[in-house]
Amino acid sequence: MDRDALADFLRRRRAALQPEDVGLRAGPRRRTSGLRREDVAALAHMSTDFYTRLEQRRGSRPSEAMVASIARALRLTLDERDHLLQLAGHVPPPRGRRSDHVTPALLRVLDRLDTPAQIVDDLGHTLAQNAMGEALMGVHVGDQSVFRRWFMGDPAERALWPEADWDLHSHRYAAGLRVAYGRDEEARAFVDGLLRESAEFARVWAEHEVKLPNSTRKRLAHPQVGLIELDCQILTAENQTELLVVFTATPGTEDAEKLALLGVIGTQQFAS
Template identity: 50%
Template sequence: MDRDELAHFLRRCRARLEPSAVGLTAGARRRTQGLRREEVAQLTGMSVDYYTRLEQARGSHPSRQMLTALARALRLSEDERDHLFHLTGEEPPRETSSSLHVRPGLMMILDRLHDAPAQVMSDWGEVLAMNAMAMALSGENGPGRNIIRAYFTDPAARAIAPVEDQEGHARSHVAQLRAVLAARPQDPGPVGLVAELCATSEEFAALWEEHEVAVRRSAVKRFIHPVVGLLELDCEVLAVAERGQNLIVHSARPGTQTYERLQLLRVLGLQDFTPQLP
């Protein structure tokens, strides 16, 4: 691991990013060029102290998960992401199956959706990026979770959906995985997830045997937020250039009660609310 080169690269990438480019407000009396260290730490989910040590060439070896988070937070291109991995002595990810790298241009679009919950997700449930509204709606503090795994292994993950909708969400998740696995039978991500859930969730295993197939499409979804209440949102699923990725945007129709509640949620911002979107 080349600590000096890594530190220099991180400082340069941080300095070139303006707060507005990642959905943050610059504020008054800002002396730092680009992002502050604490802002990068916030975007990656690491401690400020650990990130500071990386920039000072005295940090411990970051995990591959942390390198991926840094690449997303600093809006690195694929070549820059690979360089980041090489500086730590790691082999860069090779996208032989579904891509888990979110392009900087797509991240910019996500950041500019200030009033609508939006996220980039793989077609097998990996949350790759979220904007502030999506985090406020779901109670998550950033990407890194698989919503299908959470739905079948964490009872709290279902609490965001009305009870009468939960069976439909479960069937939708399983049917989506069926379609993905048929299209990419050698993709280790969805293959491993199906094997894991068949072994750990009786409900998933039973639904899997029914062999329902359906691709995730636009729909109307209902969410229960612990503060603003029931939200009935239009869910648009937009395919992006990267293989196996979708941009998912939730919106409310102006003049509806849900629209007013969504505006209130925007004002409330992030709190310690409930888990992931169904």
């Protein structure tokens, strides 16, 4: 049981919720914007004293059932619930294992897409790309993890994204790694290595965000077509360790025209 991390995660998730998010009235006497400890305890059907001790790093280890109750009270996602179980010293229900072998069904989807797409694992290794994905992102199958390229300051990786968005990417990457952390020794060793080698990663990791986004908007500073803004959809395979990342542009926009041009240009801009 990691008492410090457990307490930190509980406090941050509690502060992120408003009373109306869980069906409670704010009331005139509230001095903080988030939920109170007694609110969480009541929603989780446990004593306020027990929950308070967890946040104060002095509680006994909660059972798996108690962790599940706290997760429901804090409206945690499935990924956040599993992370909470790990912090409390429990093993989350298995949801798959990482492998270099791409799920055939996922590859069939990739093969049929006419827009940039790639398959990555939960540690950021590129497992497969279609031609448009290579033209947009560069050829990365067999490369080191995008997380490592990013946090170790790879100039080519950083150049693909506007500098104004760098901090946002750092937070997204760290939050995604939180989902993978604890699945196995490989993931823990990967994160521990980044913590030792990257001060930036250590900074954003300390904020304890846990999220694997399934959709977002991304801006890319492409070397040939210039700034392009795309929708990014992320589909997770059944084994939970393979992710299909798909980029699309709104029809009729300048971004769509740039994406069409990229299909003609191909990968020549990355040849060097």
